[in-house]
Amino acid sequence: MVGEYMRKICVTKLKAAATQLSVAIAMFFSEDDPISAYALSCNSGEIFRKLCGHKEKDYFLSVVEDQFHRKSDLYKTYNSTWNFLKHADKDPDSIIEFSEEQLVYSLWIATHDLYQIIDNLAHFPAAMTYYHWYIQSCPEFAPEKCELPEANALFRRADQDSGGIRYKDDKTKRAYGLDMLNRAASGLRILP
Incomplete structure (x- = not known):
C-alpha cells in the first residue's frame, strides 16, 4: 500500500x-x-x-x-x-x-x-538570485578593490542596485537575498 x-x-x-x-x-x-x-x-x-x-x-x-x-x-x-x-x-x-x-x-x-x-541562469531563479546576490554582497567585489575600469563600473552598478548591501551585516545581507529569491520565485525582476 x-x-x-x-x-x-x-x-x-x-x-x-x-x-x-x-x-x-x-x-x-x-x-x-x-x-x-x-x-x-x-x-x-x-x-x-x-x-x-x-x-x-x-x-x-x-x-x-x-x-x-x-x-x-x-x-x-x-x-x-x-x-x-x-x-x-x-x-x-x-x-x-x-x-x-x-x-x-x-x-x-x-x-x-x-x-x-x-550560459544563462534565467531558467534557474535561485541560482540567478544567488549569483547576483553574491556579486552585490561580497566585500571582495567592492569597486575600490577593482583595478580594471570595466569591473569597477560593474561593481559600482551592483552597489547602486543593492543600496550598498556589501557594507551591511550578514543578517541584512541574507534578508536582502531572501527578498530577491522571493521576487524571483514570483516571476518578478530581482534587480532594479
Missing part, C-alpha cells in the same frame, strides 16, 4: 543538481540548517564540476588546480568537510568545526559552474 501513492520521477543529472542547489540557496537565505545546505551545495557542485568537464568548460576550481602539487590535494582540502558529513567508517567520534563561510563559497562555486554549463 505504501508504494501505491509514491511518485516516480525521471530526472537528469543537471536537473537533480540544480534542484539541490536551489534548496541549498533557499536554506541559506532563510538561515535554515547550514550543515544540510552545505551538503546539498557540495552534492550539486560535484555534479556541475563533472558536467563542466564533459562539456570542456572551465569549472571554478580548475583555476586553482595548478597551484597544488597534486590535483587530489586540492580536492582533499576542498572536500574535507563534505567528506566528514558523508562518512563515519574511520572516525566515528570525530568533531569538525564548520563555518558558514564554507557554505557561502560552496554555493558560489556551484552557481558559477552551473552558469558555465548553461
